[in-house]
Amino acid sequence: MSPILDSLVQTLFPSTCACCGDILMPGEKQLCINCLADLTATRYTSHNDNRTERLLGGRIAFSKATSIFIFRHGNTVQKAVHAMKFHGNSDLCLLMGRQMGLELLASGRFDDIDLLVPVPLHWWRRLRRGYNQSELLCRGIAQVMHREVNTRALRRHRYTQQQSLQASSDREKNVQGAFSLRRPDDLAGRHILLVDDVLTTGATISSCCDALKNVNNLKISIATFSIAGK
Numbered sequence: 001m002s003p004i005l006d007s008l009v010q011t012l013f014p015s016t017c018a019c020c021g022d023i024l025m026p027g028e029k030q031l032c033i034n035c036l037a038d039l040t041a042t043r044y045t046s047h048n049d050n051r052t053e054r055l056l057g058g059r060i061a062f063s064k065a066t067s068i069f070i071f072r073h074g075n076t077v078q079k080a081v082h083a084m085k086f087h088g089n090s091d092l093c094l095l096m097g098r099q100m101g102l103e104l105l106a107s108g109r110f111d112d113i114d115l116l117v118p119v120p121l122h123w124w125r126r127l128r129r130g131y132n133q134s135e136l137l138c139r140g141i142a143q144v145m146h147r148e149v150n151t152r153a154l155r156r157h158r159y160t161q162q163q164s165l166q167a168s169s170d171r172e173k174n175v176q177g178a179f180s181l182r183r184p185d186d187l188a189g190r191h192i193l194l195v196d197d198v199l200t201t202g203a204t205i206s207s208c209c210d211a212l213k214n215v216n217n218l219k220i221s222i223a224t225f226s227i228a229g230k
Helices: 003-012 033-037 051-056 076-086 090-107 123-129 133-145 168-175 203-212
Strands: 065-071 115-118 154-156 179-181 191-199 219-228
Touching (some): 051 065, 051 219, 065 076, 065 090, 076 133, 090 133, 115 133, 168 203, 179 203
Parallel strands (some): 065 219, 115 191
């Protein structure tokens, strides 16, 4: 599209912020500057024994873990997650993945990651949604960290109800045994970063790690876009 035509389209059909709906100003992409500033950061990534690591510790074996933003009912992070998962905003997934990648890179703690692995969606949900938001977060991270993304080795073979609709006590049962390995040799001897959008009870990540436990010489670290806050 030519610059003149693009300017005309923006004038007639201006882009709006995915979170607040305000018209985006020149230079703003997907989120307005106010909503971007309003994303509540955890500041976990540079620190050992952060809340994400404590939540997962003792349940699964992992090297490092972090969550980038705090998800609370009604906050801007929740609106961004809903835009990514339920409103078809694939471009926002990539943008937020780049934000994740910048923080992971700045911390220096995740420099030895050599492969990005998204938490997979069941094929039917992916077909209905059109994409896997966790995979697109990985793609955004990869644009910053220049790591390979593997979507083939781990699969979700059982359809499950959305975790957000489950009581906390039912979430582990809902995803138990939902994941399996298709190509374990792709992961053998690698240090992978397992990526998801929201960490609540840790049930989904734990189920993924259970499926990965027999891969030879596999090292796992974890990064989620957000963690549920109190």
